[in-house]
Amino acid sequence: FLGAGGGNDIQWCFSQVKGAVDDDVAEADIISTVEFNHSGELLATGDKGGRVVIFQQEQENKTQSHSRGEYNVYSTFQSHEPEFDYLKSLEIEEKINKIRWLPQKNAAQFLLSTNDKTIKLWKISERDKRPEGYNLKEEDGRYRDPTTVTTLRVPVFRPMDLMVEASPRRIFANAHTYHINSISINSDYETYLSADDLRINLWHLEITDRSFNIVDIKPANMEELTEVITAAEFHPNSCSTFVYSSSKGTIRLCDMRAAALCDRHSKLFEEPEDPSNRSFFSEIISSISDVKFSHSGRYMMTRDYLSVKIWDLNMENRPVETYQVHEYLRSKLCSLYENDCIFDKFECCWNGLDRQVEFSVIVMTGSYNNFFRMFDRNSKRDVTLEASRENNKPRTVLKPRKVCASGKRKKDEISVDSLDFNKKILHTAWHPKENIIAVATTNNLYIFQDKMN
Amino acid sequence: MLGRGLKRKLSDYEENMAGLSSAFDSSRSLPYPLKRQLVLNMCLTKLQTYKMLVEPNLHRSVLIANTVRQIQEEMRQESNQQPVNICPGIAPSSHSYTGIESSGISLQLPSGISQQESNCCDLRSVEDPIENSLLIVSDDDMSSAISSILKDLDFVEDISPPTCLVPTGDDQPKFPENTVLKLEDDRQDSKGAECVFGSFEISNSTSYLKDLAIDDIFEDIDTSMYDSDFCCPPLMPPRSPSLATEEPLKTFPSCNSSSANNIQICRTDLSELDHIMEILVGS
Numbered sequence A: 001f002l003g004a005g006g007g008n009d010i011q012w013c014f015s016q017v018k019g020a021v022d023d024d025v026a027e028a029d030i031i032s033t034v035e036f037n038h039s040g041e042l043l044a045t046g047d048k049g050g051r052v053v054i055f056q057q058e059q060e061n062k063t064q065s066h067s068r069g070e071y072n073v074y075s076t077f078q079s080h081e082p083e084f085d086y087l088k089s090l091e092i093e094e095k096i097n098k099i100r101w102l103p104q105k106n107a108a109q110f111l112l113s114t115n116d117k118t119i120k121l122w123k124i125s126e127r128d129k130r131p132e133g134y135n136l137k138e139e140d141g142r143y144r145d146p147t148t149v150t151t152l153r154v155p156v157f158r159p160m161d162l163m164v165e166a167s168p169r170r171i172f173a174n175a176h177t178y179h180i181n182s183i184s185i186n187s188d189y190e191t192y193l194s195a196d197d198l199r200i201n202l203w204h205l206e207i208t209d210r211s212f213n214i215v216d217i218k219p220a221n222m223e224e225l226t227e228v229i230t231a232a233e234f235h236p237n238s239c240s241t242f243v244y245s246s247s248k249g250t251i252r253l254c255d256m257r258a259a260a261l262c263d264r265h266s267k268l269f270e271e272p273e274d275p276s277n278r279s280f281f282s283e284i285i286s287s288i289s290d291v292k293f294s295h296s297g298r299y300m301m302t303r304d305y306l307s308v309k310i311w312d313l314n315m316e317n318r319p320v321e322t323y324q325v326h327e328y329l330r331s332k333l334c335s336l337y338e339n340d341c342i343f344d345k346f347e348c349c350w351n352g353l354d355r356q357v358e359f360s361v362i363v364m365t366g367s368y369n370n371f372f373r374m375f376d377r378n379s380k381r382d383v384t385l386e387a388s389r390e391n392n393k394p395r396t397v398l399k400p401r402k403v404c405a406s407g408k409r410k411k412d413e414i415s416v417d418s419l420d421f422n423k424k425i426l427h428t429a430w431h432p433k434e435n436i437i438a439v440a441t442t443n444n445l446y447i448f449q450d451k452m453n
Numbered sequence B: 001m002l003g004r005g006l007k008r009k010l011s012d013y014e015e016n017m018a019g020l021s022s023a024f025d026s027s028r029s030l031p032y033p034l035k036r037q038l039v040l041n042m043c044l045t046k047l048q049t050y051k052m053l054v055e056p057n058l059h060r061s062v063l064i065a066n067t068v069r070q071i072q073e074e075m076r077q078e079s080n081q082q083p084v085n086i087c088p089g090i091a092p093s094s095h096s097y098t099g100i101e102s103s104g105i106s107l108q109l110p111s112g113i114s115q116q117e118s119n120c121c122d123l124r125s126v127e128d129p130i131e132n133s134l135l136i137v138s139d140d141d142m143s144s145a146i147s148s149i150l151k152d153l154d155f156v157e158d159i160s161p162p163t164c165l166v167p168t169g170d171d172q173p174k175f176p177e178n179t180v181l182k183l184e185d186d187r188q189d190s191k192g193a194e195c196v197f198g199s200f201e202i203s204n205s206t207s208y209l210k211d212l213a214i215d216d217i218f219e220d221i222d223t224s225m226y227d228s229d230f231c232c233p234p235l236m237p238p239r240s241p242s243l244a245t246e247e248p249l250k251t252f253p254s255c256n257s258s259s260a261n262n263i264q265i266c267r268t269d270l271s272e273l274d275h276i277m278e279i280l281v282g283s
Helices: A282-286 A327-338 B010-026 B032-052 B058-081 B096-106 B110-118 B139-157 B176-189 B241-246 B260-281
Strands: A012-018 A031-036 A042-047 A051-057 A071-078 A083-085 A090-092 A098-101 A109-114 A119-132 A156-172 A182-185 A191-195 A199-204 A207-216 A229-234 A241-246 A251-255 A267-269 A290-293 A299-303 A307-312 A321-324 A348-350 A362-366 A371-376 A382-386 A427-430 A436-440 A445-450
Touching: A031 A098, A031 A427, A031 A436, A042 A098, A042 A109, A071 A119, A071 A156, A098 A182, A109 A182, A156 A207, A191 A207, A191 A229, A199 A229, A229 A290, A241 A290, A282 B058, A290 A348, A299 A348, A307 A362, A327 B010, A327 B032, A348 A427, A362 A427, B010 B032, B032 B058, B032 B139, B058 B139
Parallel strands: A182 A229
Antiparallel strands: A012 A445, A031 A042, A042 A051, A051 A071, A083 A090, A098 A109, A109 A119, A119 A156, A182 A191, A191 A199, A199 A207, A229 A241, A241 A251, A251 A267, A290 A299, A299 A307, A307 A321, A348 A362, A362 A371, A371 A382, A427 A436, A436 A445
């Protein structure tokens, strides 16, 4: 079945880059989440300033068969504002932690966006016609002199310049004491979950004034707290199943039919520690930063600090595959702990499915120095690519990069000590149906496509 | 608390920490106890920094606290095997962070390191400047540091529990009142290294929390009853009620409220005062 699959078989080309050019990064422009919608036509980003920017893909130009449509700005809006919690004397950050699209049901598009405390449902709709020919008003809005009205006419819709409006339709607030790290829409498309450090809540999209608490790992005595929730996701097909990952490297699968409060997991996925790799930082680097189901729902992928692991839902005691993202960092853990990089939360994503590739077979995740990595589960090959403005020409094939861990550095290799740890790629997304990927550096969004012949 | 009115050269400190951690990473000859101590110091420093933030990051705090506990457990097991008690509490001097500069230098001297490794406890002599460098702390102080941070997170964060629909099934929903009750029971039961009120711990002068003035520990408690007007010096005998009625408003000589002895004696006088009041009021 394989066809065009394969991290190395695909030749990735630079397509576009969005964002400011200067090196001086404005804090508010730091990209905090990236997500394609279900058709791939829309690409949303959220930033630290609480804004959402949506890009739309141009319709494919049949004559230009060598490239897919470009993404241009479609809508920009302020999703969340900074807030101040007067009761606790705390500022609530407006940074957008996650965006999740709803599947399209009518002409409008809907997405959920969340900051640390509040989730919002946004409706994005187009207006490209307006009524003209009112009887009592002129076109500019002034009222006509009634004595000049001698005939009646019916207003008609005439085309106008496209206007895209975003309006908040629901606000889901006051349900999270701790910081929200995940939202996930259920396959029933009516409910969704939101997870913070200690609790997971279930919402109905229509109901904002209450939610079910389905997971609560807060101990009675906070001093006994040793583990927090780091990510959660609904199963793509089974609407009563979800998983959540923890800071201790475990994943729990829960079935909501078993109990109202899912305190007892149905399955616990945990890999025993490798004693030869034990260090003071073992627990910290085992903390899972992202979990994503495969399209079929048979597998799930987790990201911890140094690796990506693929789990078979039928096997709890160890992952079926493990891919090392940047193993050369293992000997630098103390420095990375000291500068807090060890706490960076990298996300991961699966390839999209098209007619040729029907399975989740490639995984993509970010690293430092604006590098990102892809792993092909079938061929077992992997590649390191760089998101940089130096490869700026469209249809320029990206050159694979290599990091020299130790010993003599070959030409074109980069030594570990020259890596820029401020240039981190935490967020990546893969078009659901085509080989188009969106890669976010600190404040720029890169779009790459595979080379079409 | 660390940092209160205390200027330290942050850039120097950070440079030295970076130097130490890259020494940790690159040096194979660094002995294990020293590496462990270095990691422990970094953890405690981070926890201390988070404590000063309005809203510490719960995820990071938990990870760091676990690392500290892990090291603590390791050291405890080692000390159980060894006759000598490893690393009793030591007062970091106000120059403890500049002291790390000297430890940065000492790391380049292998002879100095091996001496530190084997004579961990002998380095407590004040004349040796190196011993101040590595913030050697006791079990209790580490536990109390972790406990107080996690406890503070609870107090700051979770004033109101999340709204939830009570399920109709057999499951017991978690009511906030139950959790509060359980918390109080646990506090009475908890003993040993896991001190509950970390910031209330009256340590001896050689503790990690040395910079805390006793007055600050009792900030939350209304100590007005123990103030100068009511306390008496230890040598004064208890007054008989009859004398007290003649001079009810006599101001007692002031005493230092931080003296535990005086507090005891003030309590005695306080009950006498109650007795006096009863007589005055005629109840």
